[in-house]
Amino acid sequence: MADKKILSPAGEKLQAARRRLKDLTMDEGLRREMREAVTGADDLWASFNRAYALYEKGDSIRPTLGNEMQIFYMRERQTVMFLLFPELRKIAYEVARSLGYGVMAGQMAGKTLPEIMANNAPIALRDRYAIEEIVEADDRHAIYRHRECADCFGLPDLGMKICVYEAGTAAGCFSAQLGKNCRVTETRCCANGDPYCEFLVEVTDDPIDWEKE
Numbered sequence: 001m002a003d004k005k006i007l008s009p010a011g012e013k014l015q016a017a018r019r020r021l022k023d024l025t026m027d028e029g030l031r032r033e034m035r036e037a038v039t040g041a042d043d044l045w046a047s048f049n050r051a052y053a054l055y056e057k058g059d060s061i062r063p064t065l066g067n068e069m070q071i072f073y074m075r076e077r078q079t080v081m082f083l084l085f086p087e088l089r090k091i092a093y094e095v096a097r098s099l100g101y102g103v104m105a106g107q108m109a110g111k112t113l114p115e116i117m118a119n120n121a122p123i124a125l126r127d128r129y130a131i132e133e134i135v136e137a138d139d140r141h142a143i144y145r146h147r148e149c150a151d152c153f154g155l156p157d158l159g160m161k162i163c164v165y166e167a168g169t170a171a172g173c174f175s176a177q178l179g180k181n182c183r184v185t186e187t188r189c190c191a192n193g194d195p196y197c198e199f200l201v202e203v204t205d206d207p208i209d210w211e212k213e
């Protein structure tokens with residue numbers, strides 16, 4: 001459980017389930033197999049791409065209700081999931097990374113990390129995910145902040161940083177765009193008692209583990 005006593009103490013079965021998840025380590029082979037498992041889902045990727053194409057045209061995937069909805073539902077689901085099983089955050093990061101790499105990178109522009117950051121920042125605001133502010137950026141690293149983050153703004157101090165979907169998506173997008181592996185770590189979070197979320201982007205020398213199809 002998180003250090004902060006937000007939930008009741010975990011019983012034996014919950015603790016055992018968490019121990020099993022804790023044993024799961026993310027290595028390059030597992031990441032590659034995750035990627036391979038989703039790349040074959042042609043209909044799924046086509047539906048994602050169709051949604052973005054509609055959005056670009058100003059249309060939405062749902063004919064009557066449109067694309068917008070109250071944010072409470074999604075954030076409640078993921079907040080309680082990560083509170084019960086904080087270990088799932090590492091899986092969520094990798095899942096988001098595969099999405100960022102496979103789907104969302106096409107929306108980006110720029111060749112260097114500072115250019116990519118500058119081009120990316122307005123997307124967070126356009127989609128009302130957060131108000132993005134670039135603190136610093138060079139070819140090897142960047143720091144950016146999210147104010148009023150859709151995932152965590154207004155939550156109590158849960159003693160954990162929960163915006164792993166944002167971090168993973170950004171890591172996948174930046175890696176695809178740069179052709180170099182990028183790691184993105186959330187260093188501050190509204191769910192961790194901070195007034196905003198802050199993310200550290202690091203370009204690593206590791207070989208890129210997913211090649212674009």
Ligand SMILES: [Zn+2]
Pocket residue numbers: 149151152161162163186188189190191196197
């Ligand atoms: Zn956050």
